[in-house]
Amino acid sequence: MTISNGDGDSAAKDGRRERKRKRRAEPSLVKWKTEGEQKTYSSKLIEALRRVRRSSATGAASAATDHSRSRAVREAADRALAAAARGRTRWSRAILCGRTLKRRVLPRAGRPKPVGPARAAERSKPPALKTKARVLGRLVPGCRKLPLPSLLEEVSDYIAALEMQVRAMSVIAEALSAVGGAPSPAQTEGPI
Amino acid sequence: MSSRRSRSRQMSSSRITDEQINDLLTKLQAVLPEAHLRSTDRVSAAKVLQDTCNYIRSLHREVDDLSERLSELLANNDINSAQAAIIRSLLR
Numbered sequence: 199m200t201i202s203n204g205d206g207d208s209a210a211k212d213g214r215r216e217r218k219r220k221r222r223a224e225p226s227l228v229k230w231k232t233e234g235e236q237k238t239y240s241s242k243l244i245e246a247l248r249r250v251r252r253s254s255a256t257g258a259a260s261a262a263t264d265h266s267r268s269r270a271v272r273e274a275a276d277r278a279l280a281a282a283a284r285g286r287t288r289w290s291r292a293i294l295c296g297r298t299l300k301r302r303v304l305p306r307a308g309r310p311k312p313v314g315p316a317r318a319a320e321r322s323k324p325p326a327l328k329t330k331a332r333v334l335g336r337l338v339p340g341c342r343k344l345p346l347p348s349l350l351e352e353v354s355d356y357i358a359a360l361e362m363q364v365r366a367m368s369v370i371a372e373a374l375s376a377v378g379g380a381p382s383p384a385q386t387e388g389p390i
Numbered sequence: 391m392s393s394r395r396s397r398s399r400q401m402s403s404s405r406i407t408d409e410q411i412n413d414l415l416t417k418l419q420a421v422l423p424e425a426h427l428r429s430t431d432r433v434s435a436a437k438v439l440q441d442t443c444n445y446i447r448s449l450h451r452e453v454d455d456l457s458e459r460l461s462e463l464l465a466n467n468d469i470n471s472a473q474a475a476i477i478r479s480l481l482r
Contacts, residue, residue, distance in 0.1 A: 227421075244474055251464045264461060271464070272457035330439035337446045347406050350414040353442060357421055360449040367456040374463040 230358035239282050240366045246274035247370075279363050288348075289356050292340020411435070418442060 229235050250270045276293050283290030323331075323346070331349060335342045338356050341349055415438045422441050 241478060244478075247460065247464060248474070250461075254464075264458070264465070267465065268454070268458040268461040271461045272454060275453065275457060326436055327439065330436060330443065334439055334443050334446075337443060337450075345406065347410055347414055350411070350418055353446070354414075354418050354421055357442070357446060357449070360446070360453065364449060364452045364456065367453065367460065371456055371459050371463065374460070 227354060227358045230355075230362045235282065236362055236366050236369075239278060239362065240370060242278045242281065243275055243366060243370060246278055247271065250274055275363060275367060279359055283355075283359060287355050288341055288344070288352050289339045290359075295340075415439075 250267070254267050254270065280290035280293035285291055285294070331346055332342075334353060335344055335349055338349070338352055341352050344352065412435075415435055419438050419441075422438075422445055424441075
C-alpha cells in the first residue's frame with residue numbers, strides 16, 4: 199500500500215486547516231467523560247484535600263468552622279477542575295486567576311454597549327433571550343460579557359467539567375466514608 | 391466593500407448567524423439531562439437557556455453538598471498516605 203503525497207497532501211492540509219479552526223472554536227467535550235481524566239482529577243483533588251485538612255488543623259481550631267472548611271474544599275475542587283482544563287477555556291482561566299478578580303470586574307460591567315456591528319447582532323435577539331443569556335453568563339465564571347456563541351461553547355464545556363467534578367467527588371466521598379473512621383493507619387487495612 | 395456591509399446588516403450580523411446559534415443550542419440541549427425526552431426538531435432558545443441555567447445551578451448545589459460531606463469526613467480524620475493509596479487503588 200502506497201501513500202500518495204500529491205493530492206492527498208493538499209487535501210489533508212485543508213482538512214487539517216479546517217480541523218485547526220474547529221479545534222480552536224470547540225474544546226473537545228469527550229475528554230471530560232474519560233476515566234483517565236477523572237482519575238487524574240481525583241488524585242489532584244485528594245492532594246488538595248490533604249492540604250486543606252493540614253491548613254485547617256494548624257490554624258486556630260475554633261476559627262475553622264465547618265462552613266469555612268467546606269468553602270475551602272469547594273474552592274480547591276474548582277481550582278483543580280480549572281487546572282484540568284489546561285487553560286483552554288475562559289471559565290478555567292477565570293477560576294485560576296482567582297475569585298477576587300471577579301469582584302474587581304463588577305464595576306466595569308456597567309460599561310455602555312459596544313457600537314457597530316455588535317449592536318446589530320444584539321438587536322436581532324428578543325430581550326427575553328438576552329436576559330437569560332446574561333443570567334447564564336453570570337453562572338459561568340469569567341463569561342459575563344461574552345457574545346452568545348462563545349458563551350454557549352464555554353457553557354457546554356463547563357457543564358461537562360462540572361459533571362466530572364460531581365462524579366469524582368462522589369467517588370472520593372464514598373471511598374473516604376468506607377475507609378475512614380479510624381485515625382490510625384494500622385486499623386484501616388483490616389476490612390480491605 | 392460597501393455592498394458587503396449592507397448585506398451583512400441585512401443578515402443581522404457579519405459573522406454570527408442565527409443558524410450558528412441554533413446549532414450551538416441544539417448541541418447544548420443534547421448535553422442537558424432530559425435530552426432523550428425531547429423531540430430533536432424544535433429548539434426553543436429560551437427554554438434551552440433556562441434549562442441550562444437550572445442544570446448549572448443544580449450541579450453547583452451538588453458540588454456544594456459534596457464539599458460539605460468531604461469537609462466533614464476530613465474533619466474526623468486526615469487522609470494519611472496509607473489511606474490515599476487505598477483510595478487510589480479503589481479508584482482504579
